[in-house]
Amino acid sequence: MQLGVVGLGRMGRIVVERTLAAGHDVVAFDVDEEATAAAADAGAAPADSLSDLADRLGDGKRIWLMVPAGEAVDAALADLEPHLDGGDVVVDGGNSHFEDSVRRADGTEAAYLDCGTSGGPAGAELGFSLMVGGPAWAYEELVPVFDAVATGPEGHDRMGPSGAGHYVKMIHNGVEYALMQAYGEGFELLHEGRYDLDLEAVARTWNNGAVIRSWLLELCEEAFREEGSDLGDVADHVAGGSTGTWTVQEALEREVPVPLIHQALAERFASRRDRFSRRLANRLRYGFGRHEVARRE
Structure with missing residues (x-):
């Protein structure tokens, strides 16, 4: 051909x-x-x-x-x-x-x-x-x-028919967002938790027979191997978002609840900005409890 x-x-x-x-x-x-x-x-x-x-x-x-x-x-x-x-x-x-x-x-x-x-x-x-x-x-x-x-x-x-291929891929990407968020939250808890863990070793062990093994988890293992368990200087910024947005919009139109995908999309957007809502919550804690106000450098 x-x-x-x-x-x-x-x-x-x-x-x-x-x-x-x-x-x-x-x-x-x-x-x-x-x-x-x-x-x-x-x-x-x-x-x-x-x-x-x-x-x-x-x-x-x-x-x-x-x-x-x-x-x-x-x-x-x-x-x-x-x-x-x-x-x-x-x-x-x-x-x-x-x-x-x-x-x-x-x-x-x-x-x-x-x-x-x-x-x-x-x-x-x-x-x-x-x-x-x-x-x-x-x-x-x-x-x-x-x-x-x-x-x-x-x-x-x-x-x-026409559109079905890109429709399936759109929802595939929404699922990808949720899976990435789930792995991120789990490893964040391990990183901040009770034990001093080698997260590469955790990911490698999970990748060998565990229920949650996957290619994304293999990429987690790679990330910890190359960047370290604290991810070194990797920034708190996640790009992309168009296909996830389309997935959530379609879910709203079809009245199908997708809370995990929606939250993962929101977390992705939150990574890109100095959140006004968090700044206000910081100041409100001073207002009702006279808690110290953390200031930006």
Whole structure:
């Protein structure tokens, strides 16, 4: 199969390399010429524009977009649209909102597959988990590539019609927020608790047979090994939040309680600012009990 890949950052480059390793041909393009050149060094045919990429693919185009969610996806589609017809397939492998994916599927002549992608840069070696929405025939057309990019045939599936792939990935990320929060709270209690513990040893022991073993726990073990049990100079700041916000918004609309995910999202936002509410509570304790007021340096 011949696949066009647009967007050659960390994740896009993995799509290119795993597709090539499976024996398929790749035409690659990125607005960053150095990224395109690196893909060419890996064995892909470089394109100097989206129209050039489309021309190189010929009829029955199979194109994988791995560009940032939002305007970049719409811009890429707008440039590709004159070159697409109903026999072509476009995969959006970014973290697009599922409603945007439905809109794009309705507005694009080609078959549009929204592909939630999980696994991060570790997917270079292991392969991704792919959650795909869109027409069944288009999904079946891309199965050889999905087999290559995912961990294998069990690492991908069609979740349903347009939007379903990114919907499942959205909620996957909400679950991820809650799991990270649970591990964080548990290790914080261990760190502040009664014993002087080696948290790397705790995580390693839990990872060997314990009920709560997981890849995230393996990453906890890695963090304590590399940063120390006190996490060294790692900042109290957690970036990201869009997919968690979407998950909570969807839960509110569907009237489904998700207190753990909601609290994890709130904690993530709280990490980014000097909270006015905490400052007021600090001052109120002086008001009713004449407790000392902690002042900022």
